[in-house]
Amino acid sequence: MVDRPLEETELVERARRGDLRAWETIVRTHQGIAFRTAYVLTGSAADAEEAAQDGFVKAYRALGRFRRGASFRPWLLRIVANEAHNRRRSAARRERLSLRAAAEARPGDAVPSPEAALLARENQERLLAAVERLSDDHRDAIACRFFLDLTEDETAAALRVRRGTVKSRLSRALERLREELEGEL
Amino acid sequence: MTPLELRLQALGHELEVPPAPDLTAGVLQRLEGGRPFPWRRAAVLALALVAIAVATAFAVPQARTAILRFFHIGGATVIRVDTLPPAVERKDAGGLGTPLSRAEAERQLGFRLALPRFTGDGPRRVYVIADSVGTVVVRWHGRRVLLSEFPSFGATSLKKLAVNATIVDPVEVNGRAGLWLQGGPSHTLTYFDRQFGFRETTVVIRGNVLLWVRGLLTLRLEGKLTRRQAIALAQTIR
Missing domain, CATH: 1.10.1740.10 (RNA polymerase sigma factor, region 2, helix turn helix motif)
Incomplete structure (x- = not known):
């Protein structure tokens, strides 16, 4: 057996x-x-x-x-x-989140140029800074939904709110981020 | 997903998140040791308990000028008053709390129940009020008796007794101090609820009551037993 x-x-x-x-x-x-x-x-x-x-x-x-x-x-x-x-x-x-140090490329990996890698990292740092400037409610919704890949139901449970509230918080948070990062997206 | 959502998702993978520690050992150690009752917090609460007991008694208009005497043992306070508040009849297990298996009840209470030696599997149900007071129904001398247990710090039963109607006598159970309460028509039971604070319910008690302390717990037998029968039952509880 x-x-x-x-x-x-x-x-x-x-x-x-x-x-x-x-x-x-x-x-x-x-x-x-x-x-x-x-x-x-x-x-x-x-x-x-x-x-x-x-x-x-x-x-x-x-x-x-x-x-x-x-x-x-x-x-x-x-x-x-x-x-x-x-x-x-x-x-x-709350302590602010930060990005990992850039990982070393493994032999055989497609490696972006140093300039492209630097630009991509700066963009992600700007995005993270923008997320950290959101209100706690909006920032937590973004973190649970996208950083942790939680479903909307799991996000709602973690934040002790209704699923509809998660949707509206995400919608407003994304709108805010788009405004802040206008031109980058 | 929109480009922004995809970037946020990618950002999640680039965050500096420390590796998750192995939590299993710590969690199991805490659970295997039983739930530690919050003794320090409870001790502070216990100090407030008598004051609350007095305030509760004074909240009954007829009792405002009539608190005559206190008896305190473990987590229980007995107060003599000259007028009793209105009380309701308790039917069977009503008002004893949520019926649970013994294992589940002990997990919620955070302590192991002290029980008489049973033939067979012991009580099938333990009634739990607000994670604080556990009660089982036992048969003794052909009578149904309630055995309730609660920590000596952090939970209380409060009795208000009619003057001269109820005998309150000191007794000994296995060498430890106890109180025997005989007669008197009703009392008010006030208990500490770990989530919601103090609650009061007024019930009619038809039987006699034995209160005593065992270790960190206060035990209470309620039923139509004589003093000798109740003490004999209490002495079998381990």
């Missing part, structure tokens, strides 16, 4: 009955997106780690309130994002 990986629904059900090994698998599966979500909301690795860990602990204890049949990841991200927001509020400020 071949062991098959357990479905998430089954893992959640087992964890709900007190199976910590099942919860461990869930933590391992979702810790990446949980940490990244907390990081883009707080801008601090230490706060993000704490928020993600607290989120998993609180989610486990709240499993009794998780609606069977509902999508698990948005529910989890909602709890983690709430922890991240609490930390951001108590810190009274």
Whole structure:
């Protein structure tokens, strides 16, 4: 007989009955997106780690309130994002995000000219700066939807707003960015 | 996607995001150790508890000039008044909280329930009020008895008793101090809800009550038992 990986629904059900090994698998599966979500909301690795860990602990204890049949990841991200927001509020400020140092090209890669690479990086830095100047609501919507590739439903859950609110925030935020970056796009 | 949306998506991949740490060990360690009750915060709340108990009693117009005596044990405060507030009848498990499996209840409460030795699997349901008070129904001497447990800091039951109508006697359970309350028609139960603060519900209690402290918990037996029967049951609880 071949062991098959357990479905998430089954893992959640087992964890709900007190199976910590099942919860461990869930933590391992979702810790990446949980940490990244907390990081883009707080801008601090230490706060993000704490928020993600607290989120998993609180989610486990709240499993009794998780609606069977509902999508698990948005529910989890909602709890983690709430922890991240609490930390951001108590810190009274959020660290700004930054771009990675340019990666070294591997042999055989198509390499842009140094001028083109510099221009592209400057454009992305300007875009990031423009995102950081948005209001917190708009900036968080952009970060969740595009930086984290969350769906609109997941973004709504993480930001504790309705899906319609996510749409309108994204629409206004994109409009604002277009105005700021006029001529570049 | 529009060009701007594509650029934002690409920007997400270029962000300096530290690698995600492995959270499994930390999460499991905290969960395997049981949920730590917020003792420090609870201790501060406990100090406020008696004041709130008094304020609650004074909020009942008939009781404003009639608080006669306090008894405090663990997380419970007993207050004698000369007039009782209006109370409702509690039917069966109504008002005891949400019925849960024992494992789920202990996870929500953050502590392991102390229970009598059961034949068979023990209680199928534990009723939980606001993550703070756990109650099971046990049979003893052919009677239905409620056993409730809550942390000695952070949750309370508050009794208001009619003068002379209820006997309040100190007792010992396994060498620890307890209180035996016999007779008297009703009391007001006030409990601490970790999410919403203090809440009050007024119920009629038809039986007698034994209160005692075990470790960090305050335990409460309620039912139509004699003092000797209640203490004998309490002594079996481990």
